[in-house]
Amino acid sequence: MSTLSEAFLQSFQLIFYLDDTLVEVVLLSLSVTFKAVSLACFIGFPLGTALAVLSFPGQKTLVVLFNSFMGLPPVVVGLVVYLILSASGPLGPLGLLYTPAAMIIAQTILVTPIIVAHSRQIIVLLAEEYDETLRSMQATRMDIMCTLLWDSRFSLFTTVLAGLGRAFSEVGAVMIVGGNINHFTRIMTTAIALQTARGDLALALGLGIILLVLTISINALAYWLKSTWERHSYA
Amino acid sequence: MHKTRILDLSEFSEQKNKKASIICSSLTFQKGEKTILSDLSVTFPRNGISVIMGPNGAGKSVLLRTIIGLLTPNSGCVLLNPEYAGRTALVFQRPVLIRRTVYGNLHHALGIAGVPRKERRKRIEELIAIGGLTGFENHPARSLSGGEQQRLQMVRALSSNPKLILLDEPSASLDPQSTLAIEEIIKSTSEKGVKLVLVTHDIGQAKRLADDVTFIHKGKILEQNISPDYFNSPSTPEVKSYLAGDLLV
Numbered sequence: 188m189s190t191l192s193e194a195f196l197q198s199f200q201l202i203f204y205l206d207d208t209l210v211e212v213v214l215l216s217l218s219v220t221f222k223a224v225s226l227a228c229f230i231g232f233p234l235g236t237a238l239a240v241l242s243f244p245g246q247k248t249l250v251v252l253f254n255s256f257m258g259l260p261p262v263v264v265g266l267v268v269y270l271i272l273s274a275s276g277p278l279g280p281l282g283l284l285y286t287p288a289a290m291i292i293a294q295t296i297l298v299t300p301i302i303v304a305h306s307r308q309i310i311v312l313l314a315e316e317y318d319e320t321l322r323s324m325q326a327t328r329m330d331i332m333c334t335l336l337w338d339s340r341f342s343l344f345t346t347v348l349a350g351l352g353r354a355f356s357e358v359g360a361v362m363i364v365g366g367n368i369n370h371f372t373r374i375m376t377t378a379i380a381l382q383t384a385r386g387d388l389a390l391a392l393g394l395g396i397i398l399l400v401l402t403i404s405i406n407a408l409a410y411w412l413k414s415t416w417e418r419h420s421y422a
Numbered sequence: 423m424h425k426t427r428i429l430d431l432s433e434f435s436e437q438k439n440k441k442a443s444i445i446c447s448s449l450t451f452q453k454g455e456k457t458i459l460s461d462l463s464v465t466f467p468r469n470g471i472s473v474i475m476g477p478n479g480a481g482k483s484v485l486l487r488t489i490i491g492l493l494t495p496n497s498g499c500v501l502l503n504p505e506y507a508g509r510t511a512l513v514f515q516r517p518v519l520i521r522r523t524v525y526g527n528l529h530h531a532l533g534i535a536g537v538p539r540k541e542r543r544k545r546i547e548e549l550i551a552i553g554g555l556t557g558f559e560n561h562p563a564r565s566l567s568g569g570e571q572q573r574l575q576m577v578r579a580l581s582s583n584p585k586l587i588l589l590d591e592p593s594a595s596l597d598p599q600s601t602l603a604i605e606e607i608i609k610s611t612s613e614k615g616v617k618l619v620l621v622t623h624d625i626g627q628a629k630r631l632a633d634d635v636t637f638i639h640k641g642k643i644l645e646q647n648i649s650p651d652y653f654n655s656p657s658t659p660e661v662k663s664y665l666a667g668d669l670l671v
Contacts, residue, residue: 316518317518317520319487319492319512319514319518320514320518320520321534322491322492323490323492323510323511323512323514324511324531324534324535324582325508325510325534325582326534327534330533330534334520334530338520338521338522
Protein backbone atom coordinates (compact mmCIF):
# COMPACT_ATOMS: atom_id res chain seq x y z
CA MET A 188 0.00 0.00 0.00
CA SER A 189 2.83 2.38 0.96
CA THR A 190 4.61 1.52 -2.32
CA LEU A 191 1.52 2.53 -4.23
CA SER A 192 1.06 5.83 -2.40
CA GLU A 193 4.79 6.55 -2.78
CA ALA A 194 4.49 5.87 -6.50
CA PHE A 195 1.55 8.27 -6.77
CA LEU A 196 3.43 10.95 -4.86
CA GLN A 197 6.50 10.58 -7.05
CA SER A 198 4.41 10.59 -10.21
CA PHE A 199 2.79 13.89 -9.23
CA GLN A 200 6.25 15.32 -8.53
CA LEU A 201 7.41 14.25 -11.99
CA ILE A 202 4.42 15.98 -13.54
CA PHE A 203 4.69 19.06 -11.36
CA TYR A 204 8.42 19.57 -12.04
CA LEU A 205 7.99 18.71 -15.73
CA ASP A 206 10.49 15.85 -15.72
CA ASP A 207 12.56 15.89 -18.95
CA THR A 208 11.99 12.21 -19.76
CA LEU A 209 8.28 12.54 -19.13
CA VAL A 210 7.94 15.67 -21.27
CA GLU A 211 9.92 14.10 -24.10
CA VAL A 212 7.75 11.00 -24.13
CA VAL A 213 4.52 13.01 -23.99
CA LEU A 214 5.57 15.32 -26.83
CA LEU A 215 6.58 12.40 -29.07
CA SER A 216 3.28 10.66 -28.30
CA LEU A 217 1.30 13.75 -29.26
CA SER A 218 3.34 14.25 -32.42
CA VAL A 219 2.96 10.64 -33.61
CA THR A 220 -0.73 10.45 -32.73
CA PHE A 221 -1.75 13.75 -34.31
CA LYS A 222 0.22 13.06 -37.49
CA ALA A 223 -1.26 9.57 -37.79
CA VAL A 224 -4.82 10.75 -37.18
CA SER A 225 -4.40 13.67 -39.61
CA LEU A 226 -3.14 11.29 -42.27
CA ALA A 227 -5.98 8.86 -41.53
CA CYS A 228 -8.52 11.71 -41.87
CA PHE A 229 -6.95 12.84 -45.12
CA ILE A 230 -7.37 9.32 -46.53
CA GLY A 231 -10.48 8.28 -44.62
CA PHE A 232 -12.88 11.20 -45.11
CA PRO A 233 -12.88 11.16 -48.93
CA LEU A 234 -12.97 7.34 -48.91
CA GLY A 235 -15.88 7.25 -46.45
CA THR A 236 -17.74 9.87 -48.50
CA ALA A 237 -17.13 7.96 -51.72
CA LEU A 238 -18.44 4.76 -50.13
CA ALA A 239 -21.55 6.65 -48.97
CA VAL A 240 -22.29 8.36 -52.30
CA LEU A 241 -20.94 6.25 -55.14
CA SER A 242 -22.27 2.90 -56.13
CA PHE A 243 -19.89 0.51 -57.83
CA PRO A 244 -19.28 -3.24 -57.90
CA GLY A 245 -17.71 -4.39 -54.64
CA GLN A 246 -18.89 -1.33 -52.70
CA LYS A 247 -20.76 -3.38 -50.11
CA THR A 248 -17.79 -5.71 -49.70
CA LEU A 249 -15.56 -2.68 -49.04
CA VAL A 250 -18.02 -1.37 -46.45
CA VAL A 251 -18.01 -4.73 -44.65
CA LEU A 252 -14.19 -4.86 -44.83
CA PHE A 253 -13.74 -1.37 -43.39
CA ASN A 254 -16.26 -2.11 -40.64
CA SER A 255 -14.34 -5.29 -39.80
CA PHE A 256 -10.97 -3.54 -39.90
CA MET A 257 -12.09 -1.18 -37.13
CA GLY A 258 -11.16 -4.01 -34.81
CA LEU A 259 -7.81 -4.85 -36.44
CA PRO A 260 -5.46 -6.43 -33.86
CA PRO A 261 -2.64 -3.87 -33.37
CA VAL A 262 0.05 -6.53 -33.04
CA VAL A 263 -0.95 -8.00 -36.43
CA VAL A 264 -0.74 -4.53 -38.01
CA GLY A 265 2.60 -4.02 -36.28
CA LEU A 266 3.87 -7.32 -37.63
CA VAL A 267 2.75 -6.57 -41.20
CA VAL A 268 4.28 -3.06 -41.13
CA TYR A 269 7.44 -4.58 -39.61
CA LEU A 270 7.69 -7.10 -42.47
CA ILE A 271 7.19 -4.36 -45.07
CA LEU A 272 9.71 -1.98 -43.49
CA SER A 273 12.30 -4.55 -42.39
CA ALA A 274 15.59 -4.74 -44.30
CA SER A 275 14.34 -7.63 -46.47
CA GLY A 276 10.86 -6.07 -46.96
CA PRO A 277 9.71 -4.08 -50.01
CA LEU A 278 10.22 -0.72 -48.26
CA GLY A 279 13.33 -1.82 -46.36
CA PRO A 280 15.69 0.48 -48.32
CA LEU A 281 13.82 3.52 -46.95
CA GLY A 282 15.20 2.73 -43.50
CA LEU A 283 12.00 3.61 -41.70
CA LEU A 284 11.88 0.73 -39.24
CA TYR A 285 12.35 1.80 -35.61
CA THR A 286 11.63 5.43 -36.42
CA PRO A 287 8.65 7.64 -35.51
CA ALA A 288 7.65 7.46 -39.20
CA ALA A 289 7.11 3.70 -38.88
CA MET A 290 4.94 4.33 -35.82
CA ILE A 291 2.90 6.89 -37.76
CA ILE A 292 2.39 4.39 -40.61
CA ALA A 293 1.22 1.68 -38.21
CA GLN A 294 -1.16 4.01 -36.37
CA THR A 295 -2.51 5.39 -39.65
CA ILE A 296 -3.36 1.84 -40.75
CA LEU A 297 -5.15 1.23 -37.46
CA VAL A 298 -7.08 4.51 -37.44
CA THR A 299 -8.06 4.81 -41.13
CA PRO A 300 -10.76 2.08 -41.04
CA ILE A 301 -12.34 3.81 -38.03
CA ILE A 302 -12.44 7.13 -39.90
CA VAL A 303 -13.77 5.50 -43.10
CA ALA A 304 -16.49 3.45 -41.41
CA HIS A 305 -17.71 6.21 -39.08
CA SER A 306 -17.64 8.95 -41.72
CA ARG A 307 -19.51 6.74 -44.21
CA GLN A 308 -22.18 6.10 -41.59
CA ILE A 309 -22.59 9.83 -40.88
CA ILE A 310 -22.52 10.93 -44.52
CA VAL A 311 -24.90 8.28 -45.79
CA LEU A 312 -27.65 9.74 -43.58
CA LEU A 313 -27.06 13.28 -44.85
CA ALA A 314 -26.81 11.98 -48.44
CA GLU A 315 -30.34 10.57 -48.17
CA GLU A 316 -31.59 13.97 -47.01
CA TYR A 317 -29.77 15.99 -49.68
CA ASP A 318 -30.06 13.49 -52.54
CA GLU A 319 -32.98 14.87 -54.58
CA THR A 320 -32.09 18.49 -53.89
CA LEU A 321 -28.51 18.17 -55.09
CA ARG A 322 -29.43 16.05 -58.10
CA SER A 323 -32.14 18.51 -59.11
CA MET A 324 -29.45 21.23 -59.02
CA GLN A 325 -27.44 19.13 -61.50
CA ALA A 326 -24.62 18.81 -59.00
CA THR A 327 -21.75 16.62 -60.14
CA ARG A 328 -20.59 13.67 -58.04
CA MET A 329 -17.68 15.81 -56.86
CA ASP A 330 -20.07 18.67 -55.92
CA ILE A 331 -22.21 16.21 -53.96
CA MET A 332 -19.25 14.71 -52.13
CA CYS A 333 -17.77 18.11 -51.22
CA THR A 334 -21.16 19.39 -50.02
CA LEU A 335 -21.79 16.35 -47.85
CA LEU A 336 -18.30 16.37 -46.41
CA TRP A 337 -18.49 20.07 -45.53
CA ASP A 338 -21.99 19.91 -44.08
CA SER A 339 -21.07 16.88 -41.95
CA ARG A 340 -17.98 18.51 -40.52
CA PHE A 341 -19.33 18.85 -36.99
CA SER A 342 -20.58 15.29 -36.83
CA LEU A 343 -17.26 14.11 -38.23
CA PHE A 344 -15.58 15.55 -35.15
CA THR A 345 -16.71 12.50 -33.20
CA THR A 346 -15.03 10.33 -35.82
CA VAL A 347 -11.76 12.18 -35.28
CA LEU A 348 -12.14 11.67 -31.54
CA ALA A 349 -12.67 7.94 -32.02
CA GLY A 350 -9.50 7.88 -34.12
CA LEU A 351 -7.55 9.83 -31.51
CA GLY A 352 -8.75 7.47 -28.80
CA ARG A 353 -7.55 4.48 -30.77
CA ALA A 354 -4.18 6.05 -31.58
CA PHE A 355 -3.50 7.33 -28.07
CA SER A 356 -4.20 4.00 -26.40
CA GLU A 357 -2.37 1.84 -28.94
CA VAL A 358 0.73 -0.01 -27.77
CA GLY A 359 1.22 -3.29 -29.65
CA ALA A 360 1.90 -2.00 -33.16
CA VAL A 361 4.11 0.94 -32.18
CA MET A 362 6.12 -1.29 -29.89
CA ILE A 363 6.90 -3.66 -32.78
CA VAL A 364 7.71 -1.07 -35.46
CA GLY A 365 9.10 1.65 -33.18
CA GLY A 366 11.16 -0.58 -30.94
CA ASN A 367 10.51 1.61 -27.86
CA ILE A 368 13.97 3.21 -28.20
CA ASN A 369 14.77 5.68 -25.44
CA HIS A 370 14.85 9.35 -26.59
CA PHE A 371 13.77 8.32 -30.10
CA THR A 372 10.64 6.17 -30.39
CA ARG A 373 9.44 5.88 -26.81
CA ILE A 374 5.89 7.12 -26.42
CA MET A 375 3.50 7.13 -23.46
CA THR A 376 1.94 3.70 -23.91
CA THR A 377 5.19 1.88 -24.66
CA ALA A 378 6.93 3.71 -21.81
CA ILE A 379 4.14 2.73 -19.38
CA ALA A 380 4.46 -0.92 -20.43
CA LEU A 381 8.27 -0.83 -20.03
CA GLN A 382 8.39 1.07 -16.72
CA THR A 383 5.71 -1.20 -15.22
CA ALA A 384 7.73 -4.25 -16.21
CA ARG A 385 10.83 -2.63 -14.68
CA GLY A 386 9.00 -1.76 -11.49
CA ASP A 387 9.38 2.03 -11.98
CA LEU A 388 5.77 2.68 -11.04
CA ALA A 389 6.23 6.42 -10.48
CA LEU A 390 7.02 7.19 -14.12
CA ALA A 391 4.43 4.69 -15.36
CA LEU A 392 1.74 6.23 -13.16
CA GLY A 393 2.77 9.76 -14.11
CA LEU A 394 2.46 8.91 -17.79
CA GLY A 395 -0.82 7.10 -17.16
CA ILE A 396 -2.26 10.16 -15.42
CA ILE A 397 -1.14 12.44 -18.26
CA LEU A 398 -2.60 10.05 -20.84
CA LEU A 399 -5.95 10.10 -19.06
CA VAL A 400 -5.94 13.88 -18.61
CA LEU A 401 -5.00 14.41 -22.25
CA THR A 402 -7.75 12.10 -23.49
CA ILE A 403 -10.39 13.78 -21.33
CA SER A 404 -9.14 17.29 -22.23
CA ILE A 405 -9.15 16.63 -25.98
CA ASN A 406 -12.66 15.19 -25.79
CA ALA A 407 -13.90 18.11 -23.69
CA LEU A 408 -12.31 20.67 -26.01
CA ALA A 409 -13.71 18.94 -29.09
CA TYR A 410 -17.18 18.78 -27.53
CA TRP A 411 -17.07 22.47 -26.68
CA LEU A 412 -15.79 23.46 -30.14
CA LYS A 413 -18.39 21.27 -31.87
CA SER A 414 -21.32 22.72 -29.95
CA THR A 415 -20.06 26.31 -30.33
CA TRP A 416 -19.46 26.04 -34.06
CA GLU A 417 -22.74 24.24 -34.61
CA ARG A 418 -24.64 26.95 -32.77
CA HIS A 419 -23.07 29.63 -34.95
CA SER A 420 -23.46 27.83 -38.25
CA TYR A 421 -26.91 26.34 -38.56
CA ALA A 422 -30.00 25.51 -36.56
CA MET B 423 -35.41 0.54 -68.24
CA HIS B 424 -35.81 3.23 -70.86
CA LYS B 425 -33.99 6.49 -71.14
CA THR B 426 -35.46 9.25 -69.03
CA ARG B 427 -34.34 12.24 -71.00
CA ILE B 428 -33.15 12.68 -74.50
CA LEU B 429 -31.96 16.11 -75.41
CA ASP B 430 -31.35 17.76 -78.75
CA LEU B 431 -33.79 15.47 -80.48
CA SER B 432 -34.52 15.93 -84.14
CA GLU B 433 -38.22 16.01 -83.26
CA PHE B 434 -37.71 19.46 -81.89
CA SER B 435 -36.61 20.72 -85.24
CA GLU B 436 -40.10 20.02 -86.53
CA GLN B 437 -42.13 23.17 -86.61
CA LYS B 438 -44.95 21.92 -84.35
CA ASN B 439 -42.57 20.80 -81.64
CA LYS B 440 -40.79 24.14 -81.50
CA LYS B 441 -43.88 25.29 -79.64
CA ALA B 442 -43.42 22.52 -77.05
CA SER B 443 -41.33 22.71 -73.90
CA ILE B 444 -41.67 19.15 -72.67
CA ILE B 445 -42.97 16.06 -74.46
CA CYS B 446 -43.78 13.05 -72.28
CA SER B 447 -44.27 10.00 -74.41
CA SER B 448 -46.02 6.83 -73.13
CA LEU B 449 -44.58 7.14 -69.63
CA THR B 450 -45.19 4.24 -67.29
CA PHE B 451 -43.79 4.29 -63.78
CA GLN B 452 -44.34 1.48 -61.33
CA LYS B 453 -43.38 1.23 -57.69
CA GLY B 454 -43.66 -2.37 -56.61
CA GLU B 455 -47.04 -3.62 -57.72
CA LYS B 456 -48.52 -0.14 -57.95
CA THR B 457 -48.66 1.68 -61.29
CA ILE B 458 -48.25 5.41 -60.65
CA LEU B 459 -47.96 6.65 -64.24
CA SER B 460 -49.82 4.57 -66.79
CA ASP B 461 -48.81 5.02 -70.44
CA LEU B 462 -49.01 8.78 -69.89
CA SER B 463 -48.41 11.09 -72.82
CA VAL B 464 -48.58 14.86 -72.58
CA THR B 465 -47.00 17.88 -74.26
CA PHE B 466 -46.54 21.13 -72.39
CA PRO B 467 -46.56 24.35 -74.38
CA ARG B 468 -43.41 26.38 -74.87
CA ASN B 469 -44.47 29.51 -72.99
CA GLY B 470 -46.30 30.55 -69.84
CA ILE B 471 -47.22 28.74 -66.67
CA SER B 472 -48.52 25.19 -67.04
CA VAL B 473 -50.42 23.92 -64.03
CA ILE B 474 -50.86 20.24 -63.21
CA MET B 475 -53.85 19.41 -61.03
CA GLY B 476 -55.29 16.21 -59.69
CA PRO B 477 -56.20 14.44 -56.46
CA ASN B 478 -53.66 13.04 -54.01
CA GLY B 479 -51.81 10.03 -55.36
CA ALA B 480 -52.65 10.88 -58.98
CA GLY B 481 -48.96 10.83 -59.95
CA LYS B 482 -48.29 14.59 -60.22
CA SER B 483 -45.11 14.67 -58.17
CA VAL B 484 -43.82 11.49 -59.82
CA LEU B 485 -44.42 13.10 -63.21
CA LEU B 486 -42.36 16.17 -62.21
CA ARG B 487 -39.55 14.00 -60.86
CA THR B 488 -39.57 11.93 -64.02
CA ILE B 489 -39.43 15.05 -66.20
CA ILE B 490 -36.37 16.38 -64.39
CA GLY B 491 -34.68 12.98 -64.33
CA LEU B 492 -34.83 12.17 -60.62
CA LEU B 493 -36.90 9.08 -61.42
CA THR B 494 -36.49 6.68 -64.31
CA PRO B 495 -39.70 5.43 -65.89
CA ASN B 496 -40.23 1.74 -66.56
CA SER B 497 -41.10 2.65 -70.12
CA GLY B 498 -41.54 5.74 -72.27
CA CYS B 499 -39.39 8.81 -72.42
CA VAL B 500 -39.31 12.54 -71.72
CA LEU B 501 -38.11 14.93 -74.37
CA LEU B 502 -37.03 18.38 -73.29
CA ASN B 503 -36.67 21.31 -75.64
CA PRO B 504 -32.92 21.55 -76.27
CA GLU B 505 -32.81 25.11 -74.94
CA TYR B 506 -33.44 23.68 -71.46
CA ALA B 507 -30.39 21.42 -71.53
CA GLY B 508 -28.70 21.86 -68.16
CA ARG B 509 -30.97 24.80 -67.34
CA THR B 510 -33.73 23.19 -65.29
CA ALA B 511 -34.64 23.53 -61.63
CA LEU B 512 -37.08 21.84 -59.28
CA VAL B 513 -38.77 23.45 -56.29
CA PHE B 514 -39.95 20.89 -53.74
CA GLN B 515 -43.03 21.01 -51.58
CA ARG B 516 -40.83 20.65 -48.48
CA PRO B 517 -37.66 22.65 -48.97
CA VAL B 518 -34.43 20.84 -48.16
CA LEU B 519 -32.01 23.62 -47.38
CA ILE B 520 -28.44 22.72 -46.67
CA ARG B 521 -26.97 23.27 -43.21
CA ARG B 522 -25.64 26.73 -43.90
CA THR B 523 -26.78 30.30 -43.64
CA VAL B 524 -29.11 31.93 -46.19
CA TYR B 525 -26.02 33.42 -47.84
CA GLY B 526 -24.24 30.06 -47.67
CA ASN B 527 -27.13 28.25 -49.38
CA LEU B 528 -27.14 30.69 -52.28
CA HIS B 529 -23.34 30.74 -52.50
CA HIS B 530 -23.37 26.95 -52.69
CA ALA B 531 -26.06 26.90 -55.41
CA LEU B 532 -24.15 29.48 -57.47
CA GLY B 533 -20.99 27.42 -57.08
CA ILE B 534 -22.75 24.35 -58.47
CA ALA B 535 -24.18 26.49 -61.30
CA GLY B 536 -20.60 27.45 -62.19
CA VAL B 537 -20.92 31.17 -61.43
CA PRO B 538 -17.42 32.61 -60.89
CA ARG B 539 -16.64 33.31 -57.23
CA LYS B 540 -16.16 37.07 -57.70
CA GLU B 541 -19.61 37.45 -59.29
CA ARG B 542 -21.46 35.53 -56.59
CA ARG B 543 -21.82 38.28 -53.97
CA LYS B 544 -23.64 40.62 -56.37
CA ARG B 545 -25.87 37.81 -57.61
CA ILE B 546 -26.67 36.75 -54.03
CA GLU B 547 -27.74 40.30 -53.18
CA GLU B 548 -30.08 40.29 -56.19
CA LEU B 549 -31.55 36.90 -55.25
CA ILE B 550 -32.03 37.92 -51.62
CA ALA B 551 -33.91 41.03 -52.79
CA ILE B 552 -36.12 38.93 -55.12
CA GLY B 553 -36.94 36.58 -52.26
CA GLY B 554 -37.64 39.40 -49.80
CA LEU B 555 -34.99 37.97 -47.50
CA THR B 556 -32.97 41.12 -46.91
CA GLY B 557 -31.60 41.11 -43.38
CA PHE B 558 -31.64 37.32 -43.17
CA GLU B 559 -28.32 36.79 -45.00
CA ASN B 560 -26.46 35.46 -41.99
CA HIS B 561 -29.35 33.53 -40.47
CA PRO B 562 -29.09 29.75 -40.42
CA ALA B 563 -31.38 28.71 -43.29
CA ARG B 564 -33.10 26.05 -41.23
CA SER B 565 -34.10 28.53 -38.55
CA LEU B 566 -36.27 30.52 -41.00
CA SER B 567 -40.06 30.23 -40.98
CA GLY B 568 -41.77 27.90 -43.47
CA GLY B 569 -42.60 30.77 -45.85
CA GLU B 570 -39.08 32.20 -45.68
CA GLN B 571 -37.56 28.78 -46.29
CA GLN B 572 -39.78 28.30 -49.34
CA ARG B 573 -38.82 31.75 -50.68
CA LEU B 574 -35.18 30.88 -50.18
CA GLN B 575 -35.74 27.63 -52.06
CA MET B 576 -37.41 29.57 -54.88
CA VAL B 577 -34.53 32.03 -55.28
CA ARG B 578 -32.02 29.20 -54.92
CA ALA B 579 -33.74 27.60 -57.92
CA LEU B 580 -33.34 30.88 -59.79
CA SER B 581 -29.63 31.08 -59.04
CA SER B 582 -28.66 28.94 -62.04
CA ASN B 583 -30.69 31.14 -64.42
CA PRO B 584 -32.92 28.23 -65.39
CA LYS B 585 -35.09 28.29 -68.49
CA LEU B 586 -37.47 25.66 -67.08
CA ILE B 587 -38.63 25.49 -63.45
CA LEU B 588 -40.80 22.70 -62.10
CA LEU B 589 -42.65 23.51 -58.87
CA ASP B 590 -44.17 20.81 -56.69
CA GLU B 591 -46.87 22.47 -54.58
CA PRO B 592 -44.52 25.26 -53.44
CA SER B 593 -47.12 27.02 -51.31
CA ALA B 594 -48.79 24.00 -49.72
CA SER B 595 -49.37 24.61 -46.00
CA LEU B 596 -48.11 28.21 -46.18
CA ASP B 597 -50.00 31.21 -44.81
CA PRO B 598 -51.70 33.57 -47.33
CA GLN B 599 -48.96 36.20 -47.10
CA SER B 600 -46.22 33.68 -47.86
CA THR B 601 -48.35 32.19 -50.65
CA LEU B 602 -48.73 35.66 -52.15
CA ALA B 603 -44.96 36.21 -51.99
CA ILE B 604 -44.33 32.87 -53.72
CA GLU B 605 -46.90 33.65 -56.42
CA GLU B 606 -45.29 37.05 -57.03
CA ILE B 607 -41.94 35.36 -57.62
CA ILE B 608 -43.60 32.82 -59.94
CA LYS B 609 -45.31 35.55 -61.97
CA SER B 610 -42.23 37.75 -62.27
CA THR B 611 -40.11 34.72 -63.26
CA SER B 612 -42.64 33.77 -65.95
CA GLU B 613 -42.64 37.33 -67.27
CA LYS B 614 -38.90 36.99 -67.85
CA GLY B 615 -39.58 34.17 -70.32
CA VAL B 616 -38.89 31.25 -68.02
CA LYS B 617 -41.16 28.24 -68.55
CA LEU B 618 -42.86 27.10 -65.33
CA VAL B 619 -44.71 23.87 -64.63
CA LEU B 620 -46.59 24.06 -61.35
CA VAL B 621 -48.28 21.27 -59.44
CA THR B 622 -50.99 22.55 -57.13
CA HIS B 623 -54.09 21.40 -55.28
CA ASP B 624 -55.23 24.95 -54.81
CA ILE B 625 -57.92 25.73 -57.40
CA GLY B 626 -57.73 29.44 -56.59
CA GLN B 627 -53.98 29.46 -57.16
CA ALA B 628 -54.41 27.60 -60.46
CA LYS B 629 -56.94 30.24 -61.58
CA ARG B 630 -54.58 33.04 -60.59
CA LEU B 631 -51.48 31.63 -62.26
CA ALA B 632 -52.29 29.11 -64.97
CA ASP B 633 -52.02 29.71 -68.69
CA ASP B 634 -52.92 26.08 -69.31
CA VAL B 635 -54.03 23.29 -67.00
CA THR B 636 -53.43 19.54 -67.21
CA PHE B 637 -55.56 17.24 -65.09
CA ILE B 638 -54.08 13.93 -64.04
CA HIS B 639 -55.93 11.09 -62.33
CA LYS B 640 -54.72 7.55 -61.58
CA GLY B 641 -51.57 8.12 -63.62
CA LYS B 642 -53.38 9.20 -66.77
CA ILE B 643 -54.03 12.59 -68.35
CA LEU B 644 -57.76 13.17 -68.39
CA GLU B 645 -57.83 16.71 -69.69
CA GLN B 646 -55.55 19.49 -70.91
CA ASN B 647 -56.86 22.91 -71.82
CA ILE B 648 -56.09 26.59 -71.69
CA SER B 649 -56.91 28.13 -68.35
CA PRO B 650 -60.30 29.83 -68.82
CA ASP B 651 -61.75 26.91 -70.80
CA TYR B 652 -60.53 24.37 -68.27
CA PHE B 653 -62.31 26.13 -65.42
CA ASN B 654 -65.40 27.32 -67.33
CA SER B 655 -66.20 24.27 -69.41
CA PRO B 656 -64.45 21.11 -68.20
CA SER B 657 -65.03 18.26 -70.59
CA THR B 658 -64.70 15.24 -68.30
CA PRO B 659 -66.91 14.28 -65.35
CA GLU B 660 -63.80 13.78 -63.16
CA VAL B 661 -62.62 17.37 -63.69
CA LYS B 662 -66.14 18.68 -63.14
CA SER B 663 -66.32 16.77 -59.84
CA TYR B 664 -62.84 17.91 -58.82
CA LEU B 665 -63.61 21.56 -59.52
CA ALA B 666 -66.90 21.20 -57.67
CA GLY B 667 -64.94 20.07 -54.61
CA ASP B 668 -66.07 16.44 -54.71
CA LEU B 669 -63.76 13.66 -53.64
CA LEU B 670 -62.30 11.69 -56.52
CA VAL B 671 -61.65 8.06 -55.65
